[in-house]
Amino acid sequence: MLPIEDSYSELITSLKKHPITLLQAPPGAGKSTWLPLKLMVDGHFKRIVMLEPRRLAARNIAHYLASQQNEKVGQSIGLRIRGENQVSTQTRLEIVTEGILTRMLQSDPELSDIDLLIFDEFHERSIAADTALAFALESQAAFRDDLKILLMSATLDSERYQQFFNCPIIESLGRSYPIDEVYVPLKDETRWLNEIPTIIKQALNEQTGSALVFLPGQSEILRVQHALNDLPSDCQLVSLFGEQDKAKQQAAIAPAEQGKRKVVLTTNVAETSLTIEGIRIVVDSGKRRAASFNLKTGVTELTTQSISRSSAVQRAGRAGRIEPGVVYRLGSKQTFERRNSHDTPEILATDISQLLLEAKLWGAEIEQLSLLDTPSTQQIAQATSLLQMLEALDQDGKLTQLGTELLSFGADIRLSHMLIKAQQLDATFPGIYILSAYLVALLESRVKHAVDLNLALHSQLIKPHALFKQQLRFWLTRLKLSEVSELNTGYLPLLVALAYPDRLAKMRGNGYLLANGAGAELSEEYWQNDDYLAIANMGGHKGGRIFAAVAFTPNDITEQLSHLFTEQTRCEFDERAGRFIHQDEIKLGAITVTSQPSKQPLDKSERAKAWLSLFKKxxxxxxxxxxxxxxxxxxxxxxxxxxxxxxxxxxxxxxxxxxxxxxxxxxxxxxxxxxxxxxxxxxxxxxxxxxxxxxxxxLLPLRLAVPSGSNIKIEYQLDGPAKLSVRMQEVYGMTSTPLLAQGKLALLMELLSPARRPLQLTQDLAHFWQTSYRDVQKEMKGRYPKHFWPDDPATSIATNKVKSKM
Structure with missing residues (x-):
């Protein structure tokens, strides 16, 4: 019996009563498999859509549930992911990835015939899941008060989510099987990867069953594979990651051969909603590859980061799915406990252009959506600028027809822009459309290639990489194009500019200035003499290293991308030369393409702008x-x-x-x-x-009238009290320190001698008269005998004269 079964009745009651319900259940509880199938079979809902954050998990859950029904996928159990659409009129439970649900909502905001949405593994908080949920909440409020939403995870930030959604939480306690924890402290954090093979061998020696090893990415998987070439003959070593073809993924998930153990090296693709039979050991590196967005360069780069405690719990849960297990964690227990409780939501750490465009199509601004975390104003500004460059938004920020097409294309919006425009331009530039398909295949396959895109594509034509071939087949089929033996790579600058207009760059010193105003590092191996580069891929330190680009001249793109170029007059004052510089310029974003002395006379407003620039400096x-x-x-x-x-x-x-x-x-x-x-x-x-x-x-007067009749200037300062410097005789009779700004600003009185030398600093005049004044009086009577030094200054007459003239 699965733990989730104990909570089933309570969950049904909650779903019937409330628009949204949170379900927190540990790994192995049955929430991704038993529960949705039970909901379908019991007929509580007419049609259910369950979102999975990963394609691999979505595919495997759909096939597993279909097998439980003795059916094929596409009958009562449907599946919709990129490249696969297996649904029919019989489908009552559909497994989809989040981007699919967003498209469903955009095309049918009422979600006709769907009465339950399940967001599985919601803790992952992908930007696509946040987008789909925000739209679903609006649909629920505006059109479908009968639509139910179920958010599920093993590691929900329950209190925060419960407060935000104002909904009940159902907890399914207990794990199917217990999991022991083993911590392996590190002597040198920088050499953590070298320790993994040793820990794997230790775990295999100490435990029975197969092992699942979590690593950040494919490069780490490859290094560990090489280091495990001496495993016992009964150990089968396989890898599992998102970019693999389906056959290899299924082989990795399949049970080990009879009498053998399996060691599966995986990325966090296996962290959730995936059961690999026979696994009772997890080796967790504690690392993941995650998006890190650089607002300055506009580059989202995958960086290696430490996982949160909630992710570590998810990973460990893979060991206890079918029997008691053990997790070997790299690092000490103290290090583990210092980790963040949850991972940073993707919406705060990535490019939000797609979300902004989806919101525009939905008819809302991002700030109006019900988002658990709202992107910063800087993120919104950056995304707006990019979308205008991609012609998805006009200069007023309104959605264009092309913007709608980009969303419906079903690919990264940059690449969608390139492909749509390339098809339109093919009559003028024969061969540019097929070239765009090859370029997309190269960029999406992520195979290692030459930095010069010309060389990279030609090398793939001669000796294509398996991943490149896989992506090329997909795009040729989708675009209804045929494979070719030659490519006109002369169109590459235009294609890259269509996809990455913000990364057009001009040489500046030892590097490049991008159209978005950021800088990029000059590669020592390429383009030393090229003034302009169209950059397709960059990252590295601070997101500024060029990984893939092609040289171009502005004439290559001016006609087709005229909206990127602006004419302006620049006027500034050259301090060294002591004269005005008045130039007519053509700009490509932050890049000055041409500059020549202005044909227009220098007018007052231009001169004022130049002075303002100097003032800003x-x-x-x-x-x-x-x-x-x-x-x-x-x-x-x-x-x-x-x-x-x-x-x-x-x-x-x-x-x-x-x-x-x-x-x-x-x-x-x-x-x-x-x-x-x-x-x-x-x-x-x-x-x-x-x-x-x-x-x-x-409130803050320039001068203050004192008892002698003088108006004394007050000196203000940004930090600290205001200051009144006045001769002591002029404030006789003043019983307290004057108030400024309704008492909110202190006044420091600097009492001076007849020769205007400082005698006393005080913010409490009354206290000074009663205490320190006596000492001042004794000294001043001897030094300034002609001046008035009364015994009771608080009640004496103020003066600015000597005694004989009073």
Whole structure:
């Protein structure tokens, strides 16, 4: 009996009563197999769609469930993943990957005839799952109050999810079989991979049964395979990863031959919803390959990272699916306990262009969707810029017809743009469409190849890699094209520009400047003399190393990608030469393609823009010292901070960054010397309206009237109290320190001698009169006998004269 069976009745009740239910059940509980089949067989729902985060798991679950029904996939149990569509009118339980559900929702927001959505292994939090769930929640709220949603995982962040979705949680306690834990501390963290073969051999010697070994990627799998060439003859060594063909994957999952043990080297593709018979040992490297998005370069790179504790629990669960098992964890228990509880959601660590485009098609902005984690404004800005380059959004951010086509194409939106446009251009550029198919196959197969894409494609024509051939077959079939023996690679720059317009680059010093403004490293082996590169693949340190590119000239792409080019006039002041530079330029994003002296006369607004650029560079240090303006700036910053409801946000950095407040006042300035002498008091004051200016003078006055009748200037500072420097005789009769900004800003009184030398600093005048004044009085009577030094200054008459003239 599976653990999930004990919770079945409670789960059914919850699903009937609530729109959303969370199910937390450990690995091996039966939530991915027994439960959906039971829900279908019992007829609680007419049609169920279950989402699996991985194609391998989706395929195997569908085949397993179909076998339980003595059917083939496509009858009551359906399967829809990329490249496979096995559903029929008989289908009542459909296993899909998340991108498929998003397409179903976009084409039919009401999800006709579907009354239960199951999100399996929801803890993985792929961006596709987050997108599909956000749309499903809106569909549920707007169209289908009878649609039920079930979120399942062994390691849900239950409290947070329960609060966000306002729904019940059902827990299925207990694991099918117990799992022992063995920790293997590391002497040198940098050499962790070298320890894996030793741990595998140790586990095989100490335990019975087959072993599942979790490694980050294919390169690590290959290294460990080479190191395990001396395994006992009864051990069968196989690998399992997402890019394998189906036959090899099925061979890896199949039970070991009679009398043999199996050692399966795998990536996290086997972490969830997958049972490999005979496995009772897990060796966990504690590493995974995960997306790491660089906002500056716009590159999502796969990096090796430590997994979270929840992922480690998932991996260990593979050992206890069919009998008691054991997990060997690389690293100490203390290291394990210091890991994050859950992995960073993909939506916060990757390019969100696809999500943004899906939201536009759905008719919403990202901020309006019910997302557990909302992308940052920087992510949204970066994605918007890219989508405009790909012609998916217009300059107003509205979805275009081409944007809709990109989504329906069912591939990465960059590659979709390239393929759609290549088909349209084939009449003008014969052979560009077939070339695009070969290029997509090369990029998606991820085979190691020359950095120059010309060489890379020609080498695949001569001696194709198996993975390249697999991808090429897929794309030729899908695009209804035939294999060729020759390619016109002269179109490569245009194709790469269609897919990666933000990665068009121009040589700059020892590297390249990308159209998106980022920098890229110059390879020492390629293109030393090429001014321009169209980059298809980059990554490495800070996402800035070029892995695949082709040389081009702007003329190669200008006509077909005219929207990427802009004409503008640049005006700036050259401080070294002491003159204006006034140029007409053609820009490709951040790249200057051409620049020549402007044919237009230099007008006031252009000159003002040049001065503003100089101001942005030097800030307020650009101007000569001017105490009144500097004090106004400080007072405005203080008022903004202390009274945010009354004054707009003012900081020095913000005034420099958003400097249009200054523009109008600089139009008539013609020389740098004039600019330095410019008094910016009036311009700065204009940032406050008349009422705010009046309030500023009341709350933070420029001068303070003291009992002698004098108006003494106050000196303000950004951090710390304001300061009033005044001769002591002038504040006789003042019983307390004056208040500034309704008491929110302290005033430091610097009491001076008749010769204006400092005598005392105090923020509590009353206390000073009662205490330290006596000592000051004794000393000052002897030094300044002509001046008034009363015994009770708090009640005495203030004066700015000597005694004889009082």
């Amino acid at each position: 030097h800030a307020f240090k650009l101007f000569n010292e001017q105490a009144d303006s500097e004090q106004l700036l400080i007072r405005m910053c203080i008022a903004s901070k202390l009274f945010p409801e009354q004054f707009p946000t003012i900081t020095e950095a913000a005034l420099v960054a958003n400097n249009q407040w200054l523009a109008l006042y600089l139009e008539d300035i013609k020389t740098l010397e004039q600019l330095k002498r410019f008094n910016y008091f009036t311009a700065l004051q204009s940032c406050f309206n008349w009422q705010q200016q009046s309030a500023l003078n009341q």
